[in-house]
Amino acid sequence: MSLFTGQKTWTPIIEEVTGNGDTLNNLQKLTMGAGSSRWEANISDGMWLGADTFATAPFSVDFLGNLLASSVTIKNSTGSVLIDSDSSTQDFVQVLNSKLNTETKKILSDFDFGTTDYAGAVKSGDITWNSTTGAITGGSGVVVYRGGILGAKAGVAQFTLNASTGDATFAGTVAGASGTFGTVTSGTFTGCTFTGNTFQSALAGLRVQLDNTQYVKWYDGTDRIASIGVLPTTDKLTITADGGVYVSATGSGDFVSLQAGTGGLSGLSNGAISFNASSNFNITCDDCYVYYNDDNDSSDCIWVSNTTERMKLDQSGNLTVGAEINALGNIQCGGTFESSDGTDGQSENDFGLITSVRIENSVLQAKYTELSFKDGLYVGKNSETGWIDMDTNW
Numbered sequence: 001m002s003l004f005t006g007q008k009t010w011t012p013i014i015e016e017v018t019g020n021g022d023t024l025n026n027l028q029k030l031t032m033g034a035g036s037s038r039w040e041a042n043i044s045d046g047m048w049l050g051a052d053t054f055a056t057a058p059f060s061v062d063f064l065g066n067l068l069a070s071s072v073t074i075k076n077s078t079g080s081v082l083i084d085s086d087s088s089t090q091d092f093v094q095v096l097n098s099k100l101n102t103e104t105k106k107i108l109s110d111f112d113f114g115t116t117d118y119a120g121a122v123k124s125g126d127i128t129w130n131s132t133t134g135a136i137t138g139g140s141g142v143v144v145y146r147g148g149i150l151g152a153k154a155g156v157a158q159f160t161l162n163a164s165t166g167d168a169t170f171a172g173t174v175a176g177a178s179g180t181f182g183t184v185t186s187g188t189f190t191g192c193t194f195t196g197n198t199f200q201s202a203l204a205g206l207r208v209q210l211d212n213t214q215y216v217k218w219y220d221g222t223d224r225i226a227s228i229g230v231l232p233t234t235d236k237l238t239i240t241a242d243g244g245v246y247v248s249a250t251g252s253g254d255f256v257s258l259q260a261g262t263g264g265l266s267g268l269s270n271g272a273i274s275f276n277a278s279s280n281f282n283i284t285c286d287d288c289y290v291y292y293n294d295d296n297d298s299s300d301c302i303w304v305s306n307t308t309e310r311m312k313l314d315q316s317g318n319l320t321v322g323a324e325i326n327a328l329g330n331i332q333c334g335g336t337f338e339s340s341d342g343t344d345g346q347s348e349n350d351f352g353l354i355t356s357v358r359i360e361n362s363v364l365q366a367k368y369t370e371l372s373f374k375d376g377l378y379v380g381k382n383s384e385t386g387w388i389d390m391d392t393n394w
Helices: 092-099
Strands: 002-004 029-032 039-042 046-049 059-062 082-085 088-091 121-125 136-138 141-145 148-153 156-162 168-170 206-210 215-220 223-230 237-241 301-305 308-313 319-321 347-360 363-374 377-384
Antiparallel strands (some): 141 148, 215 223, 347 363
């Protein structure tokens, strides 16, 4: 034992100190042992055990009452530790019971992780992380710190909940009975039902949009260029497109079929209607009608075969045929037959029909009816003639 009084150091050998009221005046430092067995008390630092300096000691108490110890054990249930807080003395067990419920295993209130986002935490497993950035450095488990909540397996984050931004990231499947989402930027939805929402392939530009109306719409910027849907209060499907509607089946054996019920099949166009077929084009119906627009714009009905005009019906009702006219029934005409050059044609009465023949006084006689032709067509007949000598007048 060494005693330092401020003037000199002396080392007495003391076997026993007894009595009451014994004092050591002006004692500056009291030391026993050295290294890990050292105990020292001085007026500069305080008291410590287990090291040669106060700063490196595993146990120390300074003059402000700050205690450093690796563990504290209270040997019996009647012992108590008092804590002076806000000038009111509380039993340490009472403080613990107000914050930690050991029976229900719950943290009750007022605990914090500190001012640094990733320094303090509650964790399970052997998960480790960078206390500055929060990045996982190894292990598996769940950690709750000021920066959020994170779960990892073998050093790889499996889910994160960012307390600052609200971002949530999941490596696996997210399931829930219901939920509300804002902007969903990417992903695959399987087996889902969406109600009362707007879905579009892009936020702007050329895109397709499905909303809570009865239409699927195509937009180019703010311009709606096409749509398909059901007319309100009807079961009629309507297709609109600024650039035209095309239905094609170009594969081998593919075909397009249009079928309608008793309501019929109809089409309306403000422009031309074109049907192009590489083989036969057939229209079969009980009553077939062909109409053309009588708007005096030379929109004649023309039949073309092998790029050659075969027949034309103009707006005045004139029919021009490039070949023969064959009819299984009667051909009736309410007007006149005219030449192709538009003239009235030529009449010819030099042909007749012999109706009677006789020999009178050794002379052959005959009666005939004169026939009238125009442009090679029979147009009428005259009355029958008298007897005419065939050898002189025929």
